[in-house]
Amino acid sequence: MFVIERRAERSALFRFVSPALAVLTALVCGALFLKVSGFDPLAVYGGMWRGAFGDAYGLSETIVKAIPIALCALGIAVAFRMNLWNIGAEGQLYAGAAAAAWVALSFPGAPAAFVLPAMTAAGMSAGALWALLAAVPRAWVGANEILTTLMLNYTAVFLSEYLIHGPWKDPAGFNFPLSPAFSEAARLPAFGDTRIHAGLIFALAAAAALTVALRKTKWGYELRLVGASPAVATYAGVGIARHVLVAMAVGGALAGLAGMTEVSAITGRLQYGLSPGYGYSAIIVAWLAKLSPAGILAMAFLFGGLLVGGYAVQFIGVPAAAVNMLQGAMLFFWLAAEFLGRYRVALRGRPREVR
Amino acid sequence: MEMDAVTALLAAAVGAGTPLLYAALGEILCERSGVLNLGVEGMMLVGAVCGFLAAVETKSPGAGVAAAMLAGGALAAVHAFMTVTLRVNQIISGLALALFGTGVSSYLGKHLIGVPLPVTPGPLPIPGLADLPVVGAVLFSRDPLVYASYLLVPTAWFWIHRTRPGLHLRAVGEDPATADAAGVNVYRVRYAGILAGGMLAGLGGAYLSLFYAPCWVENMTAGRGWIALALVIFAVWSPLRALAGAWLFGGIEALGFRIQVLGAVVSPFFLKMLPYLFTIAVLVFFTAWNRRRRIGAPEALGLPYERE
């Protein structure tokens, strides 16, 4: 008979092993799934690997995809730390992108020294505001932030579609739903001739700042306290509502920043399909990284690679959705691995019969 | 608006509300057992694609519905194993399920885009009732799954409030330790609640792809799974109120289309936002309302149960 027992201390080994185990198990299950669907798993994974990490171009593209994922994940991880479920990075990204585009389109002749900081500020503020639309009702009446942030995701996408179909439509765009292209000054500089852009510096800086803030400040301590127990935090005189607002706003600002970097550095205009679900991948990345900023950078790199690799194998007929499936499966296996860190499964005989 | 337009709007409200109703009823059964399943969107999508796939392969809508329920149940089983047996965080597991289900449905549906359904099940008017003015067209000239939802609502209510399994379901959701001490198998009841929820979500998905659309489009649920979750809060975990809520939400969705048809000057994108904004408004209002009247979720909702 199997019994499940709680471990006295969390297994230290599993702290590091569980994300790796989750990724590997998901890949193995994915391989079975591919096999069943008639693909050669090794060829597919090989193709993904070569596409994402095999050459300088693949690597640079992987980093390009990792930037928005990392920014979104860093932001939502702050909220996750206090058991606040900001699922709205996707919408906050779109809000930030739209606001940044508004600045770029409003000041076509302005120099980069003005327009780039203004776009950054606008993107971050819009993302934060979009998040506050969910945070305020949460702090005020306790309205479930999972549902409100999700609803706001759909709303933000429709809002940006409205803008590119309507008021911001490019008159020279042959009726395509696109905004006019930004001026050169509104484009974030890239490194060398890659597409890797200054957003990488934003992500690294955000990770560093959050690491310090979470470990060394009163705010970080209070965040942990609220996450551990809202009742205890209240008892200790820590205002929960304020922390809800701040944590959501920080997440929104970073997701908004991701939106700004996408329109400014990658597309150069507001258009359809800005994000292939960066905000959703970020949720998985945040958990697999155990909410640690450094871990998020690493996991975002891996997930960027998954996306790029996924595009690479579309040529041999593997649907891009295979990557989404893999990502979801990783989260499941991470959960299961975490369970093994907290509990042990033991094989036990029945307790001896009482005579 | 003239009478015909009103009838058409009401009929469209019932049609758009039916998938929401199935998903919400399923989630009510699940949450009454004390388990939150945020994966409704994923289960609906997988239900929709599997139902469509099975209906295309077998040329039988019935087989499609059965396959959708099986698929939804299978995804729910993963959630049940995670949350009940492994006692992991229900929110994370549910989110994982939503993301995973979305991926699986796109993967499976890759080759179904644009494929027509071999048999389109038409409406099945109920003789006599279908001829009544307005209600006849709105309620009694529908397809079998709409009729089934009429029956499911009172059945679910009766099950929850007037049967022994229902008593056990409520007890496990309110106070699993007490239920356990009284000899109720908490794990079994929770598994049953989650599986029932998954099957009904799958059924809701199948209604979309087999009857409402009828076709397969990637991400065709468009957030209906999440709206169903909000609907459960609106309904205060009661099947009867879920019916009213589902038709109301369906009405808002239908209204968006109608206004467009009527040639209003509002941008179609704002009309598309309507159900989502309405959901937020309803959610905020009813959360405040329920809280003030001190009624709310099953007490043990979201908490894993572990015997001391």
Added chain:
Amino acid sequence: MQPPLVEMRGIRKAFPGVVANDGASLELRAGEVHALLGENGAGKTTLMNVLAGLYRPDAGEVLIGGRAVEIRSPGRAIALGIGMVHQRFKLVPGFTVAENVTLGMKEPRFVFHPRSIEDSIGAFARDRGLPVDPRARIRQLSVGEQQRVEIVKALWRGAGILIMDEPTAVLTPREVRELFGVMNRMAAEGKAVVFITHKLSEVMEIADRVTVMRHGRRAATVEKAGTSPVELATLMMGRGHKAPACDVHAGQPGPVVLEALDLEAEGDRGERALRGLTLEIRAGEILGIAGVAGNGQRELAEAIAGLRRVTAGSIRVGGTDVTNAGPARAIDAGVGYIPEDRLGTGLAAGMSVAENLIMKAYRGAELSTGPFLRRGRTVEWSRRLAERFRIKTPSLDTPVSSLSGGNAQRVLLARETASRPKLIVAAHPTRGLDVAATDHIRAILREQRRAGSAVLLISGDLDEIMALSDRIAVLYEGEILGTFPCAGADLERIGLMMGGVRTSGPAREGTTVPSCMRRHGRLRTK
């Protein structure tokens, strides 16, 4: 000779770190009220949980009617006719009485008609002297009524052996008398009633036989008729029992620290929990609140700590008005609070000892500069506190959840007293602790008094109140019915007041007059 109805032999049950039962035994006869007497931690409840199927013993055997049985689950115990009324009731709060009574039973098979079940349960309960409304929801019932529901539930399941775990702790004296009536009646019907207690007077009043437990095993089983309270006390303690005595305090109380005036507040369910409560405490004084649980103790403590809104009245601490000012301002005004629910409110179980120790002090200049915590200082701060309060922990980074109850409580007291608060609100500070930890916690509270803090002590244990307090206030239904100096306090009168009897005699010196009486003009202060 007929075998006893129940026989438990050599029961051993160990939990991580504690052996609760170590070779315990017990015999029950049909038709008796059998008291199970012992101090806290003697293993009474564990032994009965074994009989009720909640715990499986590590060793030993249970015989029912002479036949060995294995009681694997509560369900099995019920089938054997064993019912138990736990200290924490096992009732679903949102369910009706009838739903709770039928929960988990094989009948009704599938469909049930609430009306007919309610009627039969109502009649069943009335017939047994346990009147209760079968349609009422549990959360609307008083604690005494909930206990009745538990008894009805056990009897409805056909219990022939009824175990009651400290049933009188939550009852008013009148309810206790009614309960004893019901117990006698059940014994007269041939049932065996086990009555767990640590109160000698109750044993002498109700029991037929007494089993005294000490250190996890039986010390003796005696006939009530052939014993005396002194003998029982000796058996229980292992040596002479010392009657509770007032802790005579030499120092003069200082200025008024806490001034609560005409407080009104609602409980969690919207009921009026505090009704015009007025009290004051001076520096260097411990005021004990005597009262049956659920008369507003928790709401009073939370109102003072800033965690519950008061709807009327005012609270001043050290001259500062903190009425509805919130927990942060209460802390700043010098309120330390040891809540009843240690691991739910007072300590973040998943966080480390060090993180819990700085919880009230991290904002101060000593531990932080600007937005930053000073890591070295916080480590030093918590190391010093852990040493001074003898907190036994593997390290300061150990989560509080893995400490013993006594050490967790030391963490709480260390933190709450570290900043020399003007006022300490201590709710049930020693509940569930072993003797050594209890002594230590009490010593800390006395030390605080010596240092000039005012202490509001809330406890369900009158002995504890007598042992620590300078003055005793009786709380009943959200009002203070009277305040007495501890020395020479009239226990009988306090007991009556705890049951809601308003004495009409003249107030003694030092008595604050309850506002209700002042309103009615029945009493005048000198």
